[in-house]
Amino acid sequence: MEYQIFMSKLKEKGYQPQIFGHSDNVCDMINVRIFDPMRPHFESSSLYLTSTNTMPAANTNAEFTLMCFGERLDFSVYEQSCFTILYFGTSFSQAALFNTAMELLTEIQQITAGMHLLLNASFSGKGLQYLVDTASRIFGNPIYVVDLQNKYLAISAGIVPDNDFFREESKSGYISKQGIASIRANHLDEMVRKYNHPYYYTSELVHTGMLVDAIHIQNIEVGHVMMLESEHPFEDYVPDFFHRFCKLVSLELQKDPAYTRNKGVMYSYFLVDLLRNPQNNIENLKERLEVLGYNLKSSFYIIAIPPSAQSSSHLQLEVILEHLKRIFSGSIYVIYEDTIVFLINKNLYQGFSEYELSQLKEYLAANNLKAGISNFYQNLEDTSRFYQQAIDAINLGLKLNTSTPLCYYSDYYVYKMLEIFEKEDTEIRFLIHPGLMNLYLYDQEKGTDFLNTLQEYLKNPGQSSLVAKNLHVHKNTLLYRMGKIKELIGSDLTQGDDYMNMNLSLMIMKYLNML
The missing domain is CATH 3.40.1390 (Udp-n-acetylmuramoylalanyl-d-glutamate--2,6- Diaminopimelate Ligase; Chain: A, domain 1)
Known part of the structure; x- marks a missing residue:
């Protein structure tokens, strides 16, 4: 000692x-x-x-x-x-x-021996749960690690207190409303911060004493560790030993970038949980957000800026995040797997405002960034899927060399279908409409630009004057070209299916870099 x-x-x-x-x-x-x-x-x-x-x-x-x-x-x-x-x-x-x-x-010899076992657990690489289980066996009492949003990060296995309240909380994965009310009524958080060492507290809910200590990352409080005095009474040396164990918990959490990069950010860990564990009890999660005062609306979008969309930017993720927070106030955000992720919370039919989109587009363009935007959805358990939509939109936008900084999944879902189909059949070029292939080969052979004319025509159907203006040709020239094009593709483009087939074929050609 x-x-x-x-x-x-x-x-x-x-x-x-x-x-x-x-x-x-x-x-x-x-x-x-x-x-x-x-x-x-x-x-x-x-x-x-x-x-x-x-x-x-x-x-x-x-x-x-x-x-x-x-x-x-x-x-x-x-x-x-x-x-x-x-x-x-x-x-x-x-x-x-x-x-x-x-x-x-x-006492110190007992602490030293115990710390030796805990250090081995910490260095084993088996994660927080293994460290908590090891500590529980050493102390002989159940241990719980919770974040500031009252989510259980780890619950010791093996030693289960004979108490219905804790059994129910363990199943839900969150501290209940009743538990949160008790914590607030007893000013438990304030007492832990005041004394800066384990605080002994007797819970009226479980009629059992417990030690509570704070865990920090870079001096920022990110959660608490609780140990129940349910199996063995605390000896004099236990608070000091428990405090040292809590420092190891802090070090273990620092291995997880979700905590080091989002330390102290309200609601961020909920989004991490949605992305990692989509099958979690969503009702409990909604309840926790409600307790924390967050107003969930009826529809959601995911905006993502993955590493592939940041490669040409000189800004750090934290700097980008700080700016985007001001654009999307009231949103939930996180840095997850080196990706900036925003869960945008909107009323149904509301969508993004012109201000939000213009500010976002301007900032992304100024800093050589791209963002993927998912379709809207209404069930939080689908968050991980729509996160993938936002990521897919970015990756496809980069593949297709799109110039816009905003990549909407709704603009790329057909390309995603092609990407999936390509994994099953590498020759997706065979899906191109034969009439469009005739046109493509004719342009290659004759040096004409009929394919581009057709693209412009399909963008603005029935608007010959506008198409001619965009192509910088006389209207009569356009009519001549379209006559030749219809002859080569074998269609007069009067049916809706013709438009759909030609547009799909053009998308395949764009996906294959033929355009």
Whole structure:
């Protein structure tokens, strides 16, 4: 046990020794011995106990810690000594001091042994759950880790308290409304922050004591660890040991970028949970958001900026996120797998405002970024699927060399179908309408630009003047071209199916970089 820790433990037990000799003690003590004046050999790792009648010589050249009792001496002779003297006066016996020292050193030995096991668990790479399970076996009590949104990040396995309240909470994965009300009524969060060490609290809901400590990432509080006193009563050394364990929990959470990059951000962890665990109990999640004051509306969109859409930008993710937060106020956002993700919350039929889209487009274009926007959806459990839509929109937009910074999945879903079909059949070029292939080959052979003329015509059906203007040709020239085009494709383009077939074939050609 380090000297400073030993001294603080003595003060906790009511001892106030006077200190003489070496003031900058850095000894790390592991055992206690009765000082034998006949064998004056000293080790810094030992704590020595003696009466003032058998003190070692002041000029003893060794660093160690000495506890002494009895009639007061002239301690001024020890001012330059290499060792530290703790003088307890005449009110304590040798037996009392020896037992106290043994008790304190035994505590730290138990902590040291336990920390050895916990460090092995932490370095095993098996994650938070394994660390919590290991700690629960060492402490002999159930342990719970929760984030600031009252979601259980880990619940120790094996030791289950005989309590219906905790059993139900464990199933839901969240602290219940009743539990949150109790925490707030007892100012539990404030007490943990105030004391900066494990806080002992007796819950009226479970009629059991518990230790609660905060976990931090880069000095920002991200959650709490709770241990129930349900199986074994807490011994004196447990709070100190528990506090050290909580620091390991903090280190374990720092391995997860979802916590390091979104530390302290309200609601962010809910979005991470939706993306990672789409089958979770959505009603419980909605309830948690409601408790935290978040107003869920009836429809949602996902906006995503994955790494592929950031490659040409010089900005850090946190900088981009900070700006976009101002555009989409009231949204839930997170940095997930190096991707900026926004869950946009809207009323049905509301959609994005012109301001939101113009601001987003302007910012993305100015910083060489692209964003994917999913279709709208109404069930939160579908969030991971619509997140994938936003990612697919970006990837397809990049594949097709689109110039716009906004990639709507609704503009790319046919290309997604082609991508899926391509995995089954590599020759998707065979799906191109034969009439359109005739036109493509005719352009290749004759050097004409009929394919481009057809594309423009299909974009603006029935608007010959506009098509001619866009192509910078006379209207009569356009009519001549369209006559030749209809001849080559074998269709007069009077039926809706003709438009659909030609547009689909053009999309296939674009997907295959034939255009």
